Amino acid sequence: MAAQTTLFESIGRIQPHVRPILGRLTLGLFSALGASVVALAVPQVLRELVNGALHRGGDPAQLWAAAAAVLGLGMLEAGFIALRRQFVINPATTVETGMRVAFYRHLQDLPVAFHDRWGSGQLLSRSMSDLNLIRRWLAFGALMLVVCALTTVIGVALMFASSWQLALVFLAAAIPVVIFGFRFRTSYRVVSRLSQDQAGDLATAVEESVQGIRVLKAFGRGSEALESFSNQAEELRRTEIVKARTLATFALAVTLIPELALGLALVVGVLTVADGQLTVGAVVAFFATAAVVAGPVEALGPLMGMTLTAKTAIDRHFDVMDETSTILDPPPGRELIPETGSGALDFRGVHFRYPDAHAGTRDVLNGVDLHVRPGETMALVGVTGSGKSTLLQLVPRLYDTTAGEVAVDGADVRGLPLEALRTRVAVAFEDTTLFSSSVRDNVLLGAPDQTEEALDEALDVAQAHFAYSLPDGVDTLIGEAGLSLSGGQRQRLALARAIAARPGVLVLDDPLSALDVNTEERVEERLREVLADTTTLIVAHRPSTVQLADRVALLEEGRISAVGTHEELLAGNAHYRYVLASLTDEPEDLDSADEEEALA
Numbered sequence: 040m041a042a043q044t045t046l047f048e049s050i051g052r053i054q055p056h057v058r059p060i061l062g063r064l065t066l067g068l069f070s071a072l073g074a075s076v077v078a079l080a081v082p083q084v085l086r087e088l089v090n091g092a093l094h095r096g097g098d099p100a101q102l103w104a105a106a107a108a109v110l111g112l113g114m115l116e117a118g119f120i121a122l123r124r125q126f127v128i129n130p131a132t133t134v135e136t137g138m139r140v141a142f143y144r145h146l147q148d149l150p151v152a153f154h155d156r157w158g159s160g161q162l163l164s165r166s167m168s169d170l171n172l173i174r175r176w177l178a179f180g181a182l183m184l185v186v187c188a189l190t191t192v193i194g195v196a197l198m199f200a201s202s203w204q205l206a207l208v209f210l211a212a213a214i215p216v217v218i219f220g221f222r223f224r225t226s227y228r229v230v231s232r233l234s235q236d237q238a239g240d241l242a243t244a245v246e247e248s249v250q251g252i253r254v255l256k257a258f259g260r261g262s263e264a265l266e267s268f269s270n271q272a273e274e275l276r277r278t279e280i281v282k283a284r285t286l287a288t289f290a291l292a293v294t295l296i297p298e299l300a301l302g303l304a305l306v307v308g309v310l311t312v313a314d315g316q317l318t319v320g321a322v323v324a325f326f327a328t329a330a331v332v333a334g335p336v337e338a339l340g341p342l343m344g345m346t347l348t349a350k351t352a353i354d355r356h357f358d359v360m361d362e363t364s365t366i367l368d369p370p371p372g373r374e375l376i377p378e379t380g381s382g383a384l385d386f387r388g389v390h391f392r393y394p395d396a397h398a399g400t401r402d403v404l405n406g407v408d409l410h411v412r413p414g415e416t417m418a419l420v421g422v423t424g425s426g427k428s429t430l431l432q433l434v435p436r437l438y439d440t441t442a443g444e445v446a447v448d449g450a451d452v453r454g455l456p457l458e459a460l461r462t463r464v465a466v467a468f469e470d471t472t473l474f475s476s477s478v479r480d481n482v483l484l485g486a487p488d489q490t491e492e493a494l495d496e497a498l499d500v501a502q503a504h505f506a507y508s509l510p511d512g513v514d515t516l517i518g519e520a521g522l523s524l525s526g527g528q529r530q531r532l533a534l535a536r537a538i539a540a541r542p543g544v545l546v547l548d549d550p551l552s553a554l555d556v557n558t559e560e561r562v563e564e565r566l567r568e569v570l571a572d573t574t575t576l577i578v579a580h581r582p583s584t585v586q587l588a589d590r591v592a593l594l595e596e597g598r599i600s601a602v603g604t605h606e607e608l609l610a611g612n613a614h615y616r617y618v619l620a621s622l623t624d625e626p627e628d629l630d631s632a633d634e635e636e637a638l639a
């Protein structure tokens with residue numbers, strides 16, 4: 040979490056977003072001020088009226104003039120208020136959108152390690168409700184806070200002009216209000232931060248249980264999930280009540296104390312008029328001004344609350360924006376030139392540990408040395424948890440090594456521009472994520488300008504012909520908002536996605552685990568044909584996959600303990616035999632392209 044910042048420091052941080060709309064915001068401010076000044080002018084007309092026309096022997100024509108003045112002022116005030124809205128609403132939405140897009144872009148740039156640490160709901164609430172709060176504050180809260188404060192100051196000055204004795208009585212009330220204000224600020228800031236954080240956690244809880252709804256249902260855990268959720272929701276409710284109570288107490292003080300002072304001022308006023316030290320008109324103007332000022336004074340409490348909430352929202356926004364990515368493009372001019380298209384993949388003395396790993400534990404990767412020859416298919420084998428997936432993620436720089444280097448085409452991956460690297464390397468992960476869009480878009484994700492033939496070829500290599508028999512063929516919407524696919528179907532689309540990108544280096548994390556052996560063999564065969572000169576590193580969980588590779592690397596205790604052909608390792612390596620024996624040839628979720636074809 041970011042260090043504590045003051046209110047003004049926090050607000051100052053959105054300045055770059057606000058600068059383009061500063062002109063309109065200022066116009067809005069002046070309109071709002073105009074409305075207030077006009078409202079404050081009405082009591083001045085009243086004073087003239089009371090002291091003039093209403094006085095014995097006054098001129099009745101003055102009455103009409105005064106009435107016309109009041110009417111005119113009223114219309115002017117309404118006009119100013121309409122202007123303020125006009126000036127401010129649009130620009131504030133621009134700021135909101137600008138900040139939201141910047142936030143999203145930053146989320147895309149942040150490394151996977153960041154996303155490991157942050158709950159999705161926290162990011163969701165920061166990108167939606169916090170920015171919404173900031174917008175509302177900019178369009179209304181900020182402006183009105185300034186206007187109300189200024190109106191109060193001008194009003195009090197006018198009250199002094201009417202009668203300094205009465206104004207002093209009124210002003211005395213400011214002292215306790217200011218003291219309350221400071222206390223309020225401290226406690227409200229804490230509780231408002233708590234409530235916004237809790238709302239984020241709650242969003243995470245909703246997200247997770249919606250994602251995991253099948254598991255929750257299947258294990259009959261719905262009611263436990265509900266209970267834990269309602270506890271969390273209850274906690275948020277309690278925080279909200281504390282928040283509302285804090286605000287209410289302050290608002291009460293801000294309203295009540297000035298009213299008390301006014302009561303006192305009334306007594307003093309009547310006595311001074313009786314003494315002849317003050318005109319009736321002055322007392323009327325004083326109280327009429329006080330009535331106008333009462334509105335802004337009462338609004339100060341809620342506006343302060345809104346401002347503090349917006350500060351919290353800004354802080355929460357920048358908690359994320361301040362996170363920096365260490366996985367960056369090389370500095371301009373320092374890029375390494377890869378040996379063009381060599382296709383070699385090298386791991387040299389690679390160490391890796393996850394940032395949140397417990398102290399004292401061994402690095403997940405503890406000095407990996409491996410050379411995958413250009414065009415070669417290398418299988419990676421190791422017991423579960425040995426770090427196979429971790430090793431693969433280092434290639435497209437989803438994480439960076441803690442020590443040592445990964446080289447693609449002979450160049451350290453950190454020396455290649457990220458886009459170039461990620462175009463060169465394609466990956467299919469263990470958990471196949473598909474997006475809510477068409478089959479076509481999902482498959483061509485890594486190569487949006489590929490042709491129809493490339494799509495067909497990728498689907499063919501991955502034996503994903505089923506896509507053509509979906510309701511709308513390759514344009515069928517899949518993913519969360521569309522059709523649900525089987526595990527094996529998803530896996531084959533993810534594989535097609537990796538292939539369609541036409542990579543020089545293909546990294547596959549057990550992409551065939553849900554396929555039956557025959558389909559797997561066909562995929563492998565086609566892969567060899569189409570990607571003959573593609574260097575492939577493939578995690579294998581099944582002997583059948585291993586047999587299709589040129590060579591096999593054995594990952595053991597964070598190192599590559601042996602490299603060789605399947606037969607060599609089988610003959611000479613006990614650990615390899617042990618790992619292989621523990622791998623089954625029967626996938627858990629059998630998925631056969633043959634059956635689909637038979638059914639189609």
Ligand SMILES: Nc1ncnc2c1ncn2[C@@H]1O[C@H](COP(=O)(O)OP(=O)(O)OP(=O)(O)O)[C@@H](O)[C@H]1O
Nearest residue numbers: 155393395403421422423424425426427428429430
């Ligand atoms: N995001 C992460 N943060 C912290 N630790 C992790 C993370 N992902 C994996 N690990 C740890 O790193 C180790 C290696 O995990 P990895 O996923 O690389 O294993 P694997 O060889 O792919 O296993 P499997 O065969 O089951 O897929 C494990 O001990 C795991 O707990």
Ligand SMILES: [Mg+2]
Nearest residue numbers: 427428429469
């Ligand atoms: Mg794995």
